[in-house]
Amino acid sequence: MIIDGHNHLLAEYVRAGELQQHPDEVPEFDLAAFDSACEELEIQLMVTLVQDMTRIHGGWQGGHPLVAAFQKLRPEKVIGLAGAEPLDGNDQLNQERLEEVEELLESGSLRGLVLTPPYGNFYANDPACYPFYAAAQRAGAPVFMHHSAQLASLLRAPMKYARTWLLDQVAADFPKCIFLIEHMGFPWTEELFGVMVSCPNVWTDISMSRARPHLLAWNLTVARDYGLLDRITWGTDYVGKRVDQWLAAVKADVEWLQTELAPILKGCGWPELTEEEMDGLLRGNSARLWGLE
Numbered sequence: 196m197i198i199d200g201h202n203h204l205l206a207e208y209v210r211a212g213e214l215q216q217h218p219d220e221v222p223e224f225d226l227a228a229f230d231s232a233c234e235e236l237e238i239q240l241m242v243t244l245v246q247d248m249t250r251i252h253g254g255w256q257g258g259h260p261l262v263a264a265f266q267k268l269r270p271e272k273v274i275g276l277a278g279a280e281p282l283d284g285n286d287q288l289n290q291e292r293l294e295e296v297e298e299l300l301e302s303g304s305l306r307g308l309v310l311t312p313p314y315g316n317f318y319a320n321d322p323a324c325y326p327f328y329a330a331a332q333r334a335g336a337p338v339f340m341h342h343s344a345q346l347a348s349l350l351r352a353p354m355k356y357a358r359t360w361l362l363d364q365v366a367a368d369f370p371k372c373i374f375l376i377e378h379m380g381f382p383w384t385e386e387l388f389g390v391m392v393s394c395p396n397v398w399t400d401i402s403m404s405r406a407r408p409h410l411l412a413w414n415l416t417v418a419r420d421y422g423l424l425d426r427i428t429w430g431t432d433y434v435g436k437r438v439d440q441w442l443a444a445v446k447a448d449v450e451w452l453q454t455e456l457a458p459i460l461k462g463c464g465w466p467e468l469t470e471e472e473m474d475g476l477l478r479g480n481s482a483r484l485w486g487l488e
Contacts, residue, residue, distance in 0.1 A: 201430025
């Protein structure tokens, strides 16, 4: 069994005001194909992330109604995460979005929260973010943070907003809330590990890391030395609406991790992952994160 702990299936970028409401409205998406894919690859669970990018970019990656409807259709297989811009266009608390997130999390319509500081041009420790963290903590909902690997120009996603040390005090102030820092905090991975050592409620994932194979191998080696491998999850980071493309991404990632990672580790003289550690990456750690075991 495997768990895709980070993807954006049904969460493609759309302009604000053009959000689809239900998977039935998405002609590229095939629910029966999704069911078959989960059965074929023994996918226990997948986590799909909505990103609110309205503050700077004027749109959404996915949307709350669409992903909530997807989760409702397959609650045993799909976990949907809400997106939020904590600041409005005037750099004040985004009260409207806060109320929406509180309702979604408290009702279970979506089961986690996604914040993207570089894309929204805000600091994770800005006091305006704290009501969102408080809402997530009350609901027992993990907070995923895109704090790295931004794909826009520096003008639209300045790196100053992405430094992982900004989360140190945040994690300490909300000790019962799990914060998952996406993409191993690239390029500040060891800085992130320092935060994780002092804050046991901080996790990370290896999504979008296979493109840098030797760096990923090294970072996993360092994570073992820090005793952090049990708080690292895997996800495809697939963005789109087509199940066949998502399935191909799952197959490629899993095959690489199971067959190509070990030779790199061995060739560099670093310890290979044990069977238990590999299962943790591909399933077990995410299962614990979401209370499945």
